Amino acid sequence: MYLKKPLWSEGIIPKGSSGSEQEQPSTAVGDLVNSLTQQRVYREVTLALRSGLRDVRAEFSFLRVRGLRGLLKFLRSVAETDSTINLFSQTQSLPELQVVPVLFQHSLKDSGDEIVRNLDHIFGVEPLKITSPSTDSEVSLALRVLEGCCLLHPDSAVLAHQHKAIQVLMNILPTRGVIEQGACLDALISIMLDSSANQMDFEAFHGIEEVAELIRDKQVDENLRLKCGEFLLLLIGHVNGRDGPPLATVHEDIRRLLGEKSASLIWAASQFGSTLDPEQRLTALHIQARRVIESLDLY
Known part of the structure; x- marks a missing residue:
């Protein structure tokens, strides 16, 4: 568009631009x-x-x-x-x-929603509608x-x-x-x-555990591990802006799943960039995510 x-x-x-009165x-x-x-x-x-x-x-x-x-x-x-x-x-x-x-x-x-539940279409005149996955x-x-x-x-x-x-x-x-x-x-x-509703669902479906499992696995693609690091930084620094529900235990969950040192680094690094322009914040986010990965690989 x-x-x-x-x-x-x-x-x-436009109003306010130069020009004679007749032109405006x-x-x-x-x-x-x-x-x-x-x-x-x-x-x-x-x-x-x-x-x-x-x-x-x-x-x-x-x-x-x-x-x-x-x-x-x-x-x-x-x-x-x-x-x-x-x-x-x-x-x-x-x-x-x-x-x-x-x-x-x-x-x-x-x-799985495409599973055929019955065979009515075989005996009827209406054709079965097939949708490609x-x-x-x-x-x-x-x-x-x-x-x-x-x-x-x-x-x-x-x-x-x-x-x-x-x-x-x-x-x-x-x-x-x-x-x-x-x-x-x-x-x-x-x-x-x-x-808050989506945050509660994320906690209910053990989202932190899923992300932690990916970032801990050294066999996972490095770019995906970096993306997981960025996710955790944004989760702590922007999504979880308060200590109350629904993500009240997120700090403790990260500490339990990734260890004290990595959790402390994530918390400290998540506070970055409030005075930076968008491009600088993106660069800083990537650098901090790499440091998180390096901290995990050392132990």
Whole structure:
């Protein structure tokens, strides 16, 4: 969704810019231009959502992948301005345009849901509807779209909770490949931000234990172990911002699972970067995660 300049704005000089009094539009004209522009952008936002969601609901994985790629590109474009973020948030109040439910009903659906329960289709006139299973690429893209939705629109985390997001993601984490596992960890952080319900589910499904098992295993891909380190740093530094429920025991859990020295390093390193710009914070996060891995490998 990269917008072209609307035709009706040609020759219009914004309020406050230089120019003769005759060149500057009246307040009424300026308001009309702004209104037309906002309506146009809203139409493009809804069109992009409808097009992407139509493909994500498809029976074939290659179509769903196409839809997910379109949605991911759309979300990246939305994130560029506050006005488009607000428009996207407005669309997510409309059930037919909500992204998160569609992700869990299709791309992130358990393949076990496709088991045929009876043979009625053999004796009836209605053909059996077959849906191709989600590929690794599809799952990875769906997790990235889920992450983007929750970061841009916090109420999407509520929708995710309604679809048992933590349970679904905790099933993905130990069973998929490295790329999907990394995307799963990022998605977990995004759906737990400011969401006590999802944090409680994470604790109930022993999420810390699953992540600790991956980061301790030296046979696991190094990039995934680093991603686990980053996850723990973000969990302590950003998600778990208080000592009360639902993650009241997270410090003790990490100490029990990873040892005193590694737990102390994670706690200290998680406090980094409050005065850094986003790029510097990302670099610092990566460096601190590597130190956590090194501390584990020494013992």
